[in-house]
Amino acid sequence: MSREDYEIVIGLEVHSELSTKTKIFCSCPTEFGGEPNTHCCPVCMAMPGTLPVLNEKVVEYAIKAGLATNCEIADISKNDRKNYFYPDLPKAYQISQYDMPLCEHGYVEIEVDGEKKKIGLTRIHIEEDAGKLNHDDYGRGSLVDLNRAGVPLIEIVSEPDLRSSEEVDLYLKKLKSILEYIEVSDCKMQEGSLRADVNVSVRKKGQKEFGTRTEMKNMNSFRSIVRAIDYEAERQIEILEDGGKIDQETLRWDDVSGKTFPMRDKEDAQDYRYFPDPDLVTIRISEEMKENIRKSLPEMPESRKKRYIEEYNLPEYDSNILISSKYFSDLFEGATKVCNNPKAVSNWIMTDIIKELNEKELEPSDIPFTAEQLGNLVVLIDKGTISSSIAKKVLQEMFENPREPQKIIEEKGWVQISDEGAIKEVVLKVLEANPQSIADYKAGKDKALGFLVGQAMKETRGKANPQMLNKMFLEELKK
Amino acid sequence: MVVSREEILHIAKLADLNIKDEEIDEYAKNLQDILNFVDILNSVDTENVEESIGIANNTNVFRKDEIKEFGNRDILLQNAPEQEDGMFKIPKVI
Numbered sequence: 001m002s003r004e005d006y007e008i009v010i011g012l013e014v015h016s017e018l019s020t021k022t023k024i025f026c027s028c029p030t031e032f033g034g035e036p037n038t039h040c041c042p043v044c045m046a047m048p049g050t051l052p053v054l055n056e057k058v059v060e061y062a063i064k065a066g067l068a069t070n071c072e073i074a075d076i077s078k079n080d081r082k083n084y085f086y087p088d089l090p091k092a093y094q095i096s097q098y099d100m101p102l103c104e105h106g107y108v109e110i111e112v113d114g115e116k117k118k119i120g121l122t123r124i125h126i127e128e129d130a131g132k133l134n135h136d137d138y139g140r141g142s143l144v145d146l147n148r149a150g151v152p153l154i155e156i157v158s159e160p161d162l163r164s165s166e167e168v169d170l171y172l173k174k175l176k177s178i179l180e181y182i183e184v185s186d187c188k189m190q191e192g193s194l195r196a197d198v199n200v201s202v203r204k205k206g207q208k209e210f211g212t213r214t215e216m217k218n219m220n221s222f223r224s225i226v227r228a229i230d231y232e233a234e235r236q237i238e239i240l241e242d243g244g245k246i247d248q249e250t251l252r253w254d255d256v257s258g259k260t261f262p263m264r265d266k267e268d269a270q271d272y273r274y275f276p277d278p279d280l281v282t283i284r285i286s287e288e289m290k291e292n293i294r295k296s297l298p299e300m301p302e303s304r305k306k307r308y309i310e311e312y313n314l315p316e317y318d319s320n321i322l323i324s325s326k327y328f329s330d331l332f333e334g335a336t337k338v339c340n341n342p343k344a345v346s347n348w349i350m351t352d353i354i355k356e357l358n359e360k361e362l363e364p365s366d367i368p369f370t371a372e373q374l375g376n377l378v379v380l381i382d383k384g385t386i387s388s389s390i391a392k393k394v395l396q397e398m399f400e401n402p403r404e405p406q407k408i409i410e411e412k413g414w415v416q417i418s419d420e421g422a423i424k425e426v427v428l429k430v431l432e433a434n435p436q437s438i439a440d441y442k443a444g445k446d447k448a449l450g451f452l453v454g455q456a457m458k459e460t461r462g463k464a465n466p467q468m469l470n471k472m473f474l475e476e477l478k479k
Numbered sequence: 480m481v482v483s484r485e486e487i488l489h490i491a492k493l494a495d496l497n498i499k500d501e502e503i504d505e506y507a508k509n510l511q512d513i514l515n516f517v518d519i520l521n522s523v524d525t526e527n528v529e530e531s532i533g534i535a536n537n538t539n540v541f542r543k544d545e546i547k548e549f550g551n552r553d554i555l556l557q558n559a560p561e562q563e564d565g566m567f568k569i570p571k572v573i
Binding site for chain 2: 085143145271
């Protein structure tokens with residue numbers, strides 16, 4: 001038997017921090033960072049006698065996420081305590097939801113090799129985040145910072161519908177994009193506002209029952225999730241091929257070695273003893289509330305894509321890239337409003353902007369300039385004020401030190417030379433210096449013209465209007 | 480349902496309690512009493528009673544999403560057996 005005879009089955013538990021201003025059960029700020037234990041109060045520090053009060057926005061955001069992922073929204077829901085000991089969990093229980101989550105039975109659609117595939121969502125529930133442990137290098141102890149304790153999370157649990165690490169990657173990107181569109185989470189993996197635990201099992205193709213699964217934690221980028229799945233599936237197949245058996249256990253992914261390690265003693269089977277939190281009351285969601293939240297949902301990516309193709313005549317390929325992130329999509333729409341040249345804006349996003357983001361290892365949400373500024377850049381090109389090669393330099397400036405493109409070209413003296421006299425001067429100078437090219441051109445080598453234009457561009461440091469240069473060279477060469 | 484010694488040991492472990500061998504039977508009996516009591520509740524006819532969650536009758540007690548900073552870390556940390564850099568210092572956790 002070989003790897004091809006096996007099917008990988010994957011289910012995900014995605015935790016996403018909600019972008020509310022305050023924590024789930026107290027009024028402390030949720031802002032990332034800050035001096036240790038300064039975003040804390042007696043409630044999130046679990047002082048005796050304190051009582052949690054649920055943040056209404058958390059309920060609203062979770063329902064929003066549920067509606068955007070085709071879930072059924074519960075009429076009645078409640079909070080439960082999940083009991084376990086760990087120093088980052090001050091109450092020694094996490095307030096979560098057990099048997100009555102806010103949202104159930106949804107799905108997210110992904111496109112695998114051009115075919116649509118629905119990934120089922122078991123549930124979405126609300127819960128609180130834990131604090132953070134810092135370890136000092138000398139091994140004398142651990143330090144507890146509870147700034148993150150009580151930050152609201154939604155946990156999105158998928159059905160075991162995913163069949164490869166590629167599908168997982170597509171699913172996560174889709175989920176991230178949905179959460180960004182509905183503006184309930186920042187989805188910044190490096191700040192931990194989007195995390196995923198991954199359940200992996202393998203089975204022989206055609207086999208009905210699932211294999212024994214393992215759960216992996218500690219992956220901090222989409223890339224490490226993909227790597228971890230590939231590694232773990234391979235590990236399981238090898239064990240089975242050697243006649244072994246998979247242990248159901250929780251594994252920790254180590255990004256440096258690229259391997260998984262057992263996280264806790266297998267003897268300690270998880271037993272969370274969930275029970276309803278007596279400090280909190282029942283959540284009742286009226287039809288009216290659901291309807292109001294439904295109405296507040298923004299236009300979703302699929303609908304935007306349709307509009308881009310129909311209204312702006314963009315190719316499907318462009319549209320897919322633009323809607324892949326709310327930030328691209330908003331940038332595109334905002335800039336197009338200014339310059340009325342959708343294809344040009346789309347090209348700038350798909351090529352130079354994405355290239356710049358990749359090089360700088362930035363996310364679309366980190367784009368520092370506004371949509372209006374990008375629109376104005378395209379206007380400057382369309383008006384012939386700057387050439388597209390200068391525009392590339394302006395865009396880089398906009399990344400470094402964002403300001404109006406008009407201001408940048410004035411400061412840098414990058415305005416395109418479109419003055420006929422000035423162009424002619426350059427053309428004559430270049431011709432005089434390159435008699436061989438003139439001879440080549442006259443001998444039928446058209447490439448010589450390109451060389452001459454290039455020389456003139458060099459001479460003017462990219463500022464000459466290329467159409468005018470071309471035209472004038474042709475005129476002179478014909479003489 | 481009968482509470483076994485193994486169950487007592489399991490529950491003690493989950494609750495992070497050290498109990499002595501001679502205490503096990505005592506705890507088993509106590510827990511058994513509680514379970515028996517709950518069994519009585521189970522025998523009540525609830526045919527026409529509406530299902531409820533918890534004992535509070537009210538629902539939807541919410542808070543507005545408005546920041547109120549507590550703003551006094553020293554008070555929060557004052558009872559910590561040990562602290563360092565504004566954090567609780569605890570035995571090393573891997």
